[in-house]
Structures are given as C-alpha cells and as structure tokens.
Amino acid sequence: MPEKLPTESSAFHFVFGLKPQNEPLHLMHYLCLRSCRHVHPGSKIHLHYRHLPHGPWWDRIAAELILHQVDEQTPGFDPTRYQDTREGRFIASAGLDYAHEADFIRLRALVDHGGIYADMDTFFVRPYPRTLYQHDCVLGEESPMRDPQTGIQRPSLCNAVIIARPGAKFLSDWLSNAIDTFDGTWSRHSCQAASLLWSRTPASLHVVPWWWFYGFPANRQGITQLFEEDAPLPEGLCSIHLWAHLWWRADRTDFSAFHEGLLNETHIRSAKTTYAKLASQFLEPS
Template sequence: MAFLQINAIKIWLVPFMLGIILFTTVYYMNNFYNFIELDSSQSYYENFLDEGISNCNCNCTVPKRTQKVPKLLHYVYLNEDPNNLPFNFIQWLAYTSAIETIKPEKTYFHCIHEPKTYWYQLIKPKLSIMKTRIVTEIFGNRVDIIQHKSDIIRMEVLRDFGGIYLDNDIIVLQPFDDLLYDDFTMGIEGGTSLCDAVLIGRPFAPFLTRWIQRYKTFDDSHWSFHSVLMPYQMSKEYPNDIHVLNNTAFFWPHWEDEGLNLAFNTTNYSFSNQYAYHMWSSLSYERYLKHISPKSIKTVETSFNKAVRKFLNYLPKDFNEETFDFDGKNLNKK
C-alpha cells in the first residue's frame, strides 16, 4: 500500500514540475524578447533617460548627457572689396531661419567689412560683429581663392570658440539641440565627402585640430580636397572623434538639376525630416534664388516656399514689398 502511495505522489509531481518549468521558460523568454525589442530602437539607458529620472522609484541617480558644444552661431563674410558688399533677401532669410530656430546665445558675424544693404541692416541688431583678418597663407602655403580663405577662418573660429558654423545659404528647419552633445559633427554631401557648410563642434575638438594640421599640405589649386574630401577620409581614420550625419540632414535635395528642380519648382518634396537645407547658391542663384521674394514665397507653392514661409513673420510689420528689391536697394530713392 505504501508503495502505491509513493508512486501516486511521484505521478502527481510530474505535471507539477512540468508546469513550473513551462511557466519559468515562458516568463524569461517574454522578458528576453521585450529586451530585444527595446534594444532595436534604443538602449535601455537611453530609454531611461527619455522617461526621466523622476519616474524612477529607486534611490539611484542616472548621469545626464553633458552638452559639449556651446550654443553659439558663427557666420563668416569675407568680401575684401569695400565696394562689393552684397547682402540680399535670401541671406536675410537664411540668417533669420537659423537665429529663430536654433536660438543661439550669440550670433557672431566674422567679417572684414560690413555690408550696408537694407537686408543686412534688418538682421544686424541680432549679430555680434567680429572683425577678422585677411587670409593670405596657412602653414606657409599661399591662399588666394576666397572660398578657401573662408574655410580657414571658419575652422579657426570653431576651434577657438566652439559652436555652430553655417554658410550664408543654409536654411535651418529644426533646432540643433540634440547635436550639441558630441565633440564634432558634420554631414555627408553626396557619397564620399563631408561638406563644411555646416560644422558643429566644441572648442579644440580633436577631429578639428587634426584637420587644421592637415592644411600643412594645402594646395590652393585643389578646389575641394582639404575642405570636403579630407574630412571624409579622416572620419574613417578617427570615427570616434566625429559624429557623421547622412546627406538628408543638411544637404538634400542635392545641387544637380534634378535636386534644384525638386526644391524650387515642385511641391513633391518635404523638408520636415531634416535639420537644414543648403540652397547651393553658387549653382541656384541665377536660376532660382534671385527671383525669390517675400511675395513669391507667400503666393507660389513650391517645396522650398512652403518650408520657409513661416520665417516671413519676422519681417517688420510695416515692411513694404514695393520699397526694397532683392538686393536691398530702395526702389523709391531717386
């Protein structure tokens, strides 16, 4: 009889133990897949920071990311001829988009001579004027091309002060706040180059200081090697020193006819998912930019006009379209 009782207990224990094993397996598998699903989009640590330390019921403390890049905005304006100082509506639009979207602590205007046009006078109260030098050489290598002189000034400024450098034809569409936590940031232009029309960095960022040192081999006759191709090559050498964004962050649509047409002639493109748009003024000016006015932005439906229309709200309330032309000349002045 005792033998039968012992066997009955053993028979009863079998399904009980199987149930415990099954429950334990399902429980841990479920938690494992939840972890994998979370990790596919962001790390647990990042998710915790997003939710906020206030939601934590424990006594732990989580270090927040440290902002490395000061919220300073830099422009470089290097017209060396005091009689040739253009500053037009498109430049006002670009500066306004950056200042009102990024909301920098200061906006530095590094120049040799100040423009005197209406559009410059309109933006000037928001600028801190910094007189800069005329670049003639770097590491003993001669520099004649104005764009290369600008490259050198922007790199020196960002090295010494840190912040955000923008070309004069960059429209800013979203805040840059989440780009201020890395040492140095650039965006892809095309497939194998990093464009220096947008630079974001902390003072004396290692990548930038190395890049400047590479100018010891500078050759003014090579149009874009040191300013565009070299940083791309360096990003492969020092991937931990630079945050590289894809080409849709700042430089899309591209500068070719198809890209310019998409931005300025159609409504088929949305700028809503990028930080900024480089207007490629050296290629788009004659065909598109010089024909754009506040009135055309308000009335003509294009991808570009729809993206920048909101910035017209920063024009003076008494602004009269019939008074000043694209270049800021007073049309009523005899």
C-alpha cells in the same frame, strides 16, 4: 560622457563679406540668419566678416549679430597655390576663392570657440537634435567624390555645417591637414580631407545622414525640388543647404534657370515651392 551643451546656449558662426560688398545683403542671406534666430532662440550668432554688409535686409538683422572683423590675410590660406592646378586657376579666375578662405576661417573659429558653423546659404527648419551636442565634432555626409587621379569614388563629408566643441581634436587635425594640402582645387583640403581623416580616426567624429543638414542633393533635381516644386521634406531634416554657387548667376544654367535675381520678396511671398513656403514665415507682413 562629455557634458551636454544645451541647444539654447549654443553659438552659431557664419562667414560672409570676404570680398567688397558692392551689392546690398541679399534676401537669401537675411533669411539664413533670420531662420537661425527663430529656430534656435537664445543662441548667439557670430558673423565673421572683412567687408561689412549693408542694405535694407542687413539693417533688419544686424543688431542681432555679434560681429568679428577678420584680418586681411587668413593664416593657412595661400592664394598663390591656385596657379599650381588647372582647377585652381579656374576657381581663382571665377572669383570663388572666398569659399576656400572661409574654409580656414570656420575651422579656426570652431577650434578656438566651439559651436555650430553654417554656410550663408543655409536655411534652418528645425533645431538640431540635442544628442548631437554630446559629441566633440559632428559632420554630415555628402555624395561621394570622384578622385581626379584615379577616377574612383570616395566617401565625402560636407563642411557646410559643422558642430564642434572648442579644441576638438578632429578639427585641429583637419586644420593642420588643410594648411598642408591646400592646392587650389575645390575640396582636397576640405571635404576630401575630412573624409580621409575620418577613415583614420573614426572615433573622433560623429557623422549624420546627409539629409539632416542638407535636405536636397546638389544636382539639377535637388535644385528643382527647392525652387520649382513643392517637395516633401526628408524625415529628420533640420536645415537645408541651397547650393547657391550652382545657380546664383543668371548666366549659369547648367543646374537651373533659377537665379538670385528671381529670389526676391515677391517670389518668397507668392511662390508655392519648397523653399518659398518655408521662408515666407520669416518675412514680416507686407
């Protein structure tokens, strides 16, 4: 059996600031890093960035981070491929290409160094079970993805939280596959590729139920439960994924009328909602 990696000495990796930072670091991102620090005391927190964040919330957390500036071009990420598909052209025009570049950065960081990767719209609630660190690679499931060509729903794995040992074979194979299959569509090279690879080499990956890493589903009901209701936490939940890309902009209301402008310090301190009640403990007294 592989040597157990203690939770206290595990390293966390985040990717942020791939585009110029025209706005100060948002409170949600601060609470991601702050909750990670408190829930996993003693862990090293690595931030991989291109453009350094700034602002009052950044000033409160920056000294606790290990900073790594990434290159202007990320190996394997080819933005010209967005022109190959209608979906890719939409993603590029919407400015969401940073998410794909982060896909490649996270895999390479974990292959090289190991540890835990998490998206910056993660909120940490409880430590990940120590037994997970016995595996070479761990992912959480997500809702099935519909194949755009066949219309058939296929199992899917989410890459918003990844636990891995350095050089994990599953991640090395996934990175090679991502370089070959990236075509600008949202998840062919990431979540769908991971699911296909898992079906071929099931022993190389340990998969946990989706609510352990993500808590609430990426739909209107899940976002309502997070930001408008006081919902019970699923048993076994360790972290919550906030699915920020679905509600961040005020002009996007197909999932929620909630948006980043409403998620401020006043809201966190006063709202009696699932996320606000959990997050308020990480704000200093006013």
